[in-house]
Amino acid sequence: MLKILIPIFDRRGAAEAARHSVFLFSEHCVSEVEILEVLEDVAIERTSAFWSEEELREQSQRHLSRALSETCAILDNAGVPYTSHYMCGPFVRSVSRCVESGHADMVVVDASHLGMLRKLGMIMKVWRLRAAPVTLLH
Template sequence: MKKILVPFDGSHNALRAVRYAATAVQEKPTLELELLHVLDPMSLRSHATLTNEEIHDLYASEADRVLQPARQILDQAGIPYQARYRVGAAASEIATQVHEAGCDGVVMGTRGMGPIANVMIGSVATRVVHLVEVPVILIK
């Protein structure tokens, strides 16, 4: 069975990527889907008064909030999936998840930056393409 990772940041293009992946699973039910939301780490100042459990709960709550529209699409289509979150730099965390979960491919949205902005600051999608050794489908 092949596993497809769908990174989800809540953007319109990420929603299109979820719909694309859902269609792929409907056409080939042996595919497994894994949703991933990557959160930015909290600043050290905001961690000062929180326990590790409280920090984990905050991350989990925020990830659940962001993933809700993607979950709704997959739930309505009756498509099974795993939902996860990671904390850190988006591209490297996506690549780590691909490796650790044994994913066979990635379907992700891109914000569609123009070539000049992409060269100057790069994009998560571009970095993921370079970091992983599995096919990546970019949805605009």
């Protein structure tokens, strides 16, 4: 039985990844889901020129908590066991740290809301995760 890691990295959340995990759970392929909130450094974004870092961090956490609750609701409705935690840092580095520490056998990323170039960039970054297979949902 697999343990799946679902990273949440922006305000749109990971609803498609949660639905995919529910399907795999119903097929008896998944035993547990790990949800990872990735809080990236807001100081490197362009918006930091207009708002303080604290305001940006609060806004990011508010959006991520909304996305987390939506993802958890999907898993709760299906009875899928899950745990959640958060990490600060770049997306790929945070996901790879979580995989290397044994929290997951497989990573499912919801990229359905990303543009084509951003998806391609994410594929190239996440492709470096050799420790676990990565499914990019689009």
